[in-house]
Amino acid sequence: FLGAGGGNDIQWCFSQVKGAVDDDVAEADIISTVEFNHSGELLATGDKGGRVVIFQQEQENKTQSHSRGEYNVYSTFQSHEPEFDYLKSLEIEEKINKIRWLPQKNAAQFLLSTNDKTIKLWKISERDKRPEGYNLKEEDGRYRDPTTVTTLRVPVFRPMDLMVEASPRRIFANAHTYHINSISINSDYETYLSADDLRINLWHLEITDRSFNIVDIKPANMEELTEVITAAEFHPNSCSTFVYSSSKGTIRLCDMRASALCDRHSKLFEEPEDPSNRSFFSEIISSISDVKFSHSGRYMMTRDYLSVKIWDLNMENRPVETYQVHEYLRSKLCSLYENDCIFDKFECCWNGSDRQVEFLSLCTSDLPNIVMTGSYNNFFRMFDRNTKRDVTLEASRENNKPRTVLKPRKVCASGKRKKDEISVDSLDFNKKILHTAWHPKENIIAVATTNNLYIFQDKMN
Amino acid sequence: MLGRGLKRKLSDYEENMAGLSSAFDSSRSLPYPLKRQLVLNMCLTKLQTYKMLVEPNLHRSVLIANTVRQIQEEMRQESSQQPVNICPALAPASHSYTGMESPGISLQLPSGGGQQESHCCDLRSVEDPIENSLLIVSDDDMSSAISSILKDLDFVEDISPPTCLVPTADDQPKFPENTGLKLEDDRQDLKGAECVFGSFEISNSTSYLKDLAIDDIFEDIDTSMYDSDFCCPPLMPPRSPSLATEEPLKTFPSCNSSSANNIQICRTDLSELDHIMEILVGS
Numbered sequence: 171f172l173g174a175g176g177g178n179d180i181q182w183c184f185s186q187v188k189g190a191v192d193d194d195v196a197e198a199d200i201i202s203t204v205e206f207n208h209s210g211e212l213l214a215t216g217d218k219g220g221r222v223v224i225f226q227q228e229q230e231n232k233t234q235s236h237s238r239g240e241y242n243v244y245s246t247f248q249s250h251e252p253e254f255d256y257l258k259s260l261e262i263e264e265k266i267n268k269i270r271w272l273p274q275k276n277a278a279q280f281l282l283s284t285n286d287k288t289i290k291l292w293k294i295s296e297r298d299k300r301p302e303g304y305n306l307k308e309e310d311g312r313y314r315d316p317t318t319v320t321t322l323r324v325p326v327f328r329p330m331d332l333m334v335e336a337s338p339r340r341i342f343a344n345a346h347t348y349h350i351n352s353i354s355i356n357s358d359y360e361t362y363l364s365a366d367d368l369r370i371n372l373w374h375l376e377i378t379d380r381s382f383n384i385v386d387i388k389p390a391n392m393e394e395l396t397e398v399i400t401a402a403e404f405h406p407n408s409c410s411t412f413v414y415s416s417s418k419g420t421i422r423l424c425d426m427r428a429s430a431l432c433d434r435h436s437k438l439f440e441e442p443e444d445p446s447n448r449s450f451f452s453e454i455i456s457s458i459s460d461v462k463f464s465h466s467g468r469y470m471m472t473r474d475y476l477s478v479k480i481w482d483l484n485m486e487n488r489p490v491e492t493y494q495v496h497e498y499l500r501s502k503l504c505s506l507y508e509n510d511c512i513f514d515k516f517e518c519c520w521n522g523s524d525r526q527v528e529f530l531s532l533c534t535s536d537l538p539n540i541v542m543t544g545s546y547n548n549f550f551r552m553f554d555r556n557t558k559r560d561v562t563l564e565a566s567r568e569n570n571k572p573r574t575v576l577k578p579r580k581v582c583a584s585g586k587r588k589k590d591e592i593s594v595d596s597l598d599f600n601k602k603i604l605h606t607a608w609h610p611k612e613n614i615i616a617v618a619t620t621n622n623l624y625i626f627q628d629k630m631n
Numbered sequence: 632m633l634g635r636g637l638k639r640k641l642s643d644y645e646e647n648m649a650g651l652s653s654a655f656d657s658s659r660s661l662p663y664p665l666k667r668q669l670v671l672n673m674c675l676t677k678l679q680t681y682k683m684l685v686e687p688n689l690h691r692s693v694l695i696a697n698t699v700r701q702i703q704e705e706m707r708q709e710s711s712q713q714p715v716n717i718c719p720a721l722a723p724a725s726h727s728y729t730g731m732e733s734p735g736i737s738l739q740l741p742s743g744g745g746q747q748e749s750h751c752c753d754l755r756s757v758e759d760p761i762e763n764s765l766l767i768v769s770d771d772d773m774s775s776a777i778s779s780i781l782k783d784l785d786f787v788e789d790i791s792p793p794t795c796l797v798p799t800a801d802d803q804p805k806f807p808e809n810t811g812l813k814l815e816d817d818r819q820d821l822k823g824a825e826c827v828f829g830s831f832e833i834s835n836s837t838s839y840l841k842d843l844a845i846d847d848i849f850e851d852i853d854t855s856m857y858d859s860d861f862c863c864p865p866l867m868p869p870r871s872p873s874l875a876t877e878e879p880l881k882t883f884p885s886c887n888s889s890s891a892n893n894i895q896i897c898r899t900d901l902s903e904l905d906h907i908m909e910i911l912v913g914s
Contacts, residue, residue, distance in 0.1 A: 259685065260685055260686050261685075261686075348689060349689070367689045367690060368689075392781045392782055392784060392785035393777070393778045393781045393782060395693055395696075395781055395784075396693065396696075396697055396700075397693065398689055398690050398693050400690065417690060417693060417694055450666075450667065450670045450698060450701070450702065451670075451698070453694065453697055453698065453701070454694045454695075454698065457690075457694060501656055502656050503656070504652040504653075504655040504656045504669075504670070504673075505649070505652045505653050505655075505656050507652065507670075507673065508649060508652040508673060509649070510691075513690075513691050513694070
């Protein structure tokens with residue numbers, strides 16, 4: 171149970187860092203997605219080389235009450251391989267775009283991982299016992315001569331060293347012409363959606379040879395194309411409701427009960443443009459890079475290039491809150507356009523929650539309500555919706571003393587730079603934090619820099 | 632060889648653009664039309680770069696195309712408010728550029744639609760380095776750049792069509808239309824196929840090839856052996872009417888015939904070749 175808010179800001183401490191130390195980043199090691207499972211015990215990362223690495227949290231040690239369990243490598247497997255589409259002469263990247271966990275139903279864990287074209291359902295299972303004492307086989311596997319068998323026995327399971335195996339159980343292929351940007355598992359835990367630039371498909375987890383197309387925004391004439399789908403997510407509670415965001419800064423909420431093809435939205439969320447902020451790049455920076463429902467499903471959060479917006483599902487004409495992530499970049503948009511940084515897709519996430527408490531609580535403003543997103547120079551930002559305070563922290567190996575509280579960072583937009591501040595022109599735009607994840611129940615966060623994964627925890631007293 | 636030259640030019644351009652975009656960001660005194668031109672050029676350069684990629688990024692292409700459209704629309708509106716066609720030579724008289732003092736500048740305002748000269752002119756000014764790097768682009772060029780990149784992104788759909796739910800009475804009227812639309816979709820997909828293959832045609836390739844006449848490309852190939860003087864003798868009377876319409880190259884098989892004339896011609900060529908080789912080798 172998370173400590174109630176009310177002024178106690180979380181103090182974040184470095185816990186661990188995973189990944190290579192040297193500055194020379196191997197392309198395949200670039201982290202492309204980070205996701206905790208539903209219990210928070212497992213943390214999965216996907217990289218550009220098509221690999222998935224899963225970390226498992228140690229069971230809490232009673233003697234080490236000052237820190238929560240550490241995350242150690244649990245399983246590593248190659249999820250996707252590079253492919254070549256011979257018809258179009260195109261190489262299909264093996265980069266993992268998204269990982270989504272299924273809730274645990276039995277001893278095994280299941281996750282969906284996707285690259286640009288193909289989604290795969292992986293089963294991760296443990297093996298810590300093996301059968302011994304076969305009648306017809308020796309221990310090393312050689313077959314015995316049946317004539318030498320004089321007695322019969324029942325083979326028994328004996329313990330062995332833990333082995334974690336990942337095996338692909340379903341492969342959902344050939345349903346996307348364009349690049350998949352999102353997958354989202356429905357609250358019925360039987361179906362899921364996958365979204366590419368122009369279409370969204372609905373799948374059943376058991377069926378791989380067909381999917382239903384539920385959104386199609388491809389115009390008859392491609393020259394008329396002005397908008398693409400950038401992200402999509404199912405509502406956490408309503409299994410017929412989903413949203414998708416667009417490159418024009420709009421979010422559409424659709425109800426699958428309304429029609430087979432949800433081209434007509436039920437709700438359209440769009441904020442009118444602020445004329446004082448108008449520039450040539452207004453549309454580009456309004457493109458939404460991520461959309462996430464709150465745990466209760468009453469709100470949703472969107473991330474565009476410069477800000478994070480919180481929307482109330484009952485109000486379509488404007489967000490209820492807007493948080494500026496790095497407003498100092500507004501005056502640098504042309505340079506950022508020139509070097510393509512303006513197209514960077516930052517993700518965002520909500521803090522974890524105890525959903526039962528959230529539902530029972532009469533006054534949800536007492537519950538901690540924080541959103542997190544990344545920025546440049548390996549900075550990441552947290553916005554407390556209750557206190558309206560925000561903080562900028564840095565993921566860097568220089569701060570790697572465990573249990574040392576991270577020092578807040580500050581960017582000097584203009585004018586005289588104070589001590590410990592960093593000026594906008596000194597920011598390293600190659601060091602971007604695009605992917606972050608928050609433990610579903612505890613104050614543990616995973617922050618991915620280009621090729622390293624940082625884990626931070628709140629300071630436990 | 633040309634490829635290398637092109638690369639150098641591009642990296643110079645990139646360095647230039649980095650300087651220009653920081654000038655855009657930091658300078659408040661840059662006049663709006665100039666800023667707009669700079670952004671437009673950056674957009675078109677990016678679209679051009681994407682065209683050279685095997686698989687351009689759809690999201691980025693759409694965003695950039697929209698920016699170009701927005702600028703295009705703005706320019707059209709401006710020019711529709713100024714009916715007078717501004718000539719390059721009279722640039723100092725242009726009231727859109729009151730902010731600029733330098734006399735050497737002459738920027739051509741695209742006047743939209745049909746009146747426009749459709750070639751790109753690269754106007755240079757000694758005084759102002761910013762104008763030096765700007766390409767003035769016509770309305771037509773902008774539209775065609777957007778069209779071509781978006782057309783190329785129309786992939787041939789090789790996937791089996793997703794199964795549609797059986798339409799029930801409750802479904803909205805749009806659904807039964809889908810089956811009708813599917814035929815159109817197929818036709819569109821065929822068009823898409825043509826577009827994909829269209830990018831292989833010379834007409835869609837880089838402007839280098841567009842600028843040259845077809846004959847110029849083959850300039851350096853020696854076709855003297857196939858000139859009609861040499862190949863006329865082997866012509867056989869019954870075939871002559873059709874042969875008259877055949878291309879010169881098609882007479883080549885007749886050169887292989889064992890006509891004595893031909894062998895003599897070839898031998899002459901060979902001895903000439905020997906002669907040339909002797910000179911080269913210096914024996």
